[in-house]
Amino acid sequence: MEGTLSQLSFISSNSSLFLNTQFEKPPLMADTLVLRAIKSTERNGASKTKPLKYIRRRTGQASEGFHESRKRVSKVNLEVSPHRAVCAVRLMRIELGGAFADLLNEKGKGSGSNEMGYVERTLGFRTRPLDDRDLRLVTDIVGGAIRWRRFLDHLIASLCHSQKMFEGMEPLLLQILRIGFYEIVKLDMPPYAVVDENVRLAKVALRPGAGNMVNGILRKLVLLKENNTLPLPVVEGDDRAKARALATIYSHPVWMVRRWIKQLGQDVAEKLMTWNNSDPHFSIRANIAKDFTRADLVELLTMLKVPHELSPHLDNFVRISTGMQIIIQASLLKQGLCSVQDESAGLVVSIVDPQPGETIIDCCAAPGGKTLFMASRLLSQGVISAIDINKGRLRILKESAILHEVDGVINTIHADLREFARNNSVKYDKVLLDAPCSGLGVLSKRADLRWNRKLEDIELLKNLQDELLDAASMFVKPGGVLVYSTCSIDPEENEERVEAFLERHSEFHIDPVDRYVPHNFVTMRGFYFSNPVVHSLDGSFAARLVAIRI
Numbered sequence: 156m157e158g159t160l161s162q163l164s165f166i167s168s169n170s171s172l173f174l175n176t177q178f179e180k181p182p183l184m185a186d187t188l189v190l191r192a193i194k195s196t197e198r199n200g201a202s203k204t205k206p207l208k209y210i211r212r213r214t215g216q217a218s219e220g221f222h223e224s225r226k227r228v229s230k231v232n233l234e235v236s237p238h239r240a241v242c243a244v245r246l247m248r249i250e251l252g253g254a255f256a257d258l259l260n261e262k263g264k265g266s267g268s269n270e271m272g273y274v275e276r277t278l279g280f281r282t283r284p285l286d287d288r289d290l291r292l293v294t295d296i297v298g299g300a301i302r303w304r305r306f307l308d309h310l311i312a313s314l315c316h317s318q319k320m321f322e323g324m325e326p327l328l329l330q331i332l333r334i335g336f337y338e339i340v341k342l343d344m345p346p347y348a349v350v351d352e353n354v355r356l357a358k359v360a361l362r363p364g365a366g367n368m369v370n371g372i373l374r375k376l377v378l379l380k381e382n383n384t385l386p387l388p389v390v391e392g393d394d395r396a397k398a399r400a401l402a403t404i405y406s407h408p409v410w411m412v413r414r415w416i417k418q419l420g421q422d423v424a425e426k427l428m429t430w431n432n433s434d435p436h437f438s439i440r441a442n443i444a445k446d447f448t449r450a451d452l453v454e455l456l457t458m459l460k461v462p463h464e465l466s467p468h469l470d471n472f473v474r475i476s477t478g479m480q481i482i483i484q485a486s487l488l489k490q491g492l493c494s495v496q497d498e499s500a501g502l503v504v505s506i507v508d509p510q511p512g513e514t515i516i517d518c519c520a521a522p523g524g525k526t527l528f529m530a531s532r533l534l535s536q537g538v539i540s541a542i543d544i545n546k547g548r549l550r551i552l553k554e555s556a557i558l559h560e561v562d563g564v565i566n567t568i569h570a571d572l573r574e575f576a577r578n579n580s581v582k583y584d585k586v587l588l589d590a591p592c593s594g595l596g597v598l599s600k601r602a603d604l605r606w607n608r609k610l611e612d613i614e615l616l617k618n619l620q621d622e623l624l625d626a627a628s629m630f631v632k633p634g635g636v637l638v639y640s641t642c643s644i645d646p647e648e649n650e651e652r653v654e655a656f657l658e659r660h661s662e663f664h665i666d667p668v669d670r671y672v673p674h675n676f677v678t679m680r681g682f683y684f685s686n687p688v689v690h691s692l693d694g695s696f697a698a699r700l701v702a703i704r705i
């Protein structure tokens with residue numbers, strides 16, 4: 156994932172979350188159908204620059220409204236509500252991923268920072284610029300429509316004449332319906348205004364017939380909602396049937412629901428999904444390396460009228476539930492005075508417990524959330540070697556380190572850790588392996604992640620985690636510390652990886668983490684676990700292992 160300096164401080168270290176509008180990611184699973192359709196259109200010789208809005212999902216044919224002669228107009232359209240136009244296009248970008256960029260622009264991501272450029276080239280018109288309220292709505296609606304996709308699609312499909320009609324729906328029309336359904340069912344917005352606005356968007360962006368269709372379906376929805384007769388699945392039948400129904404009600408993939416019911420029981424699984432669907436909470440870390448203390452941060456937040464509270468767990472952290480846009484606009488992040496970092500990630504750094512003068516290797520360091528926090532705690536004495544296989548993400552780390560004024564203690568290395576460990580025999584006081592993982596602990600922040608993950612990923616990740624743990628252990632000094640962490644809540648990526656490692660490496664033993672984090676985060680085996688359902692933080696795990704002195 157590439158990034159620019161302006162993105163640096165938006166990094167949530169646990170989840171590599173970017174709070175800006177960059178969405179560069181592989182296409183989503185459920186949309187292979189859509190992508191296939193698009194690719195088949197390309198194969199059939201259709202113009203690469205044909206507006207994406209005209210592609211049908213299943214057939215890959217141009218819709219009835221497509222006219223080669225239709226020219227894009229660059230006039231500002233005042234009829235359409237700008238935030239809905241932006242939402243529709245942003246949802247298309249997220250859902251179609253690289254294929255979207257390719258279709259719009261043969262250079263791919265050329266206009267990544269210019270959202271209005273995307274709107275203009277996708278819809279054929281410009282809207283007035285978004286104000287703060289529009290921006291908040293875009294964030295809410297896009298996040299919500301992605302999170303609730305399975306649930307919304309169930310309702311939309313139930314109100315279409317046939318499954319075929321739903322499956323053949325063109326992507327832009329589907330996004331407009333998802334927006335309307337989300338606004339009516341989940342945001343409880345005034346229904347007839349929502350109908351009118353989305354009908355207008357469909358008419359202007361597509362064609363009058365599309366507007367009529369949106370009108371018919373949304374009006375049906377309004378009636379059903381008013382009569383409290385929404386077609387919701389009933390949780391009954393065998394385990395599989397129950398999991399399917401819960402997956403629709405809570406809008407998660409069926410495999411995740413089945414796994415969680417088995418691991419946690421239905422009650423906790425439902426609580427976890429409720430957390431994943433709730434508005435994400437953020438915390439902000441004051442950058443003491445720039446002599447910017449939490450007291451300074453609190454003073455600024457008070458001045459900016461951003462409601463906040465102090466973290467009970469970490470000295471430099473402040474929690475906020477609203478006001479992120481204000482913080483962004485005030486340039487606090489751009490100036491490197493603070494960064495967005497979940498407390499669950501901050502607690503992993505507490506477990507590493509970096510001390511001035513120490514040598515540390517951060518084995519999977521990019522984009523650098525934990526590296527920067529560790530570096531700030533070295534107080535300019537010591538060194539952190541920050542390794543990552545991903546050059547783009549490592550570049551973000553480097554730029555952030557300069558911005559945060561901790562570059563003096565960070566040395567970046569672009570390498571595959573396994574390869575690097577084979578060819579280097581340097582030993583460090585502390586080794587952090589923040590391993591690549593499923594990210595199942597950060598689904599409330601990464602709205603789209605649930606749809607990108609597959610059950611098979613966990614198996615692949617487990618092998619990689621074992622290999623990386625073996626490699627990381629080679630850097631630990633006798634008596635030194637190895638911290639293994641993930642932002643997953645899955646025992647197979649967490650406790651089970653550590654237990655398997657200890658079987659392979661009798662030279663390590665568990666150092667219980669109760670000296671470093673509050674007791675309610677410590678498991679029976681002495682590991683750290685932040686549980687979204689219990690702690691209202693992102694889910695994450697860490698084990699502190701010590702190498703015996705020979």
Ligand SMILES: C[S@@+](CC[C@H](N)C(=O)[O-])C[C@H]1O[C@@H](n2cnc3c(N)ncnc32)[C@H](O)[C@@H]1O
Pocket residue numbers: 167168169171518519520521522523524525526542543544545548570571572573589590591592
């Ligand atoms: C969970 S992220 C790390 C997040 C980071 N510690 C932070 O706090 O911002 C995992 C990282 O592992 C890196 N990675 C994956 N496989 C790797 C390998 N074989 N060698 C080195 N880095 C690897 C990925 O590029 C990714 O940046």
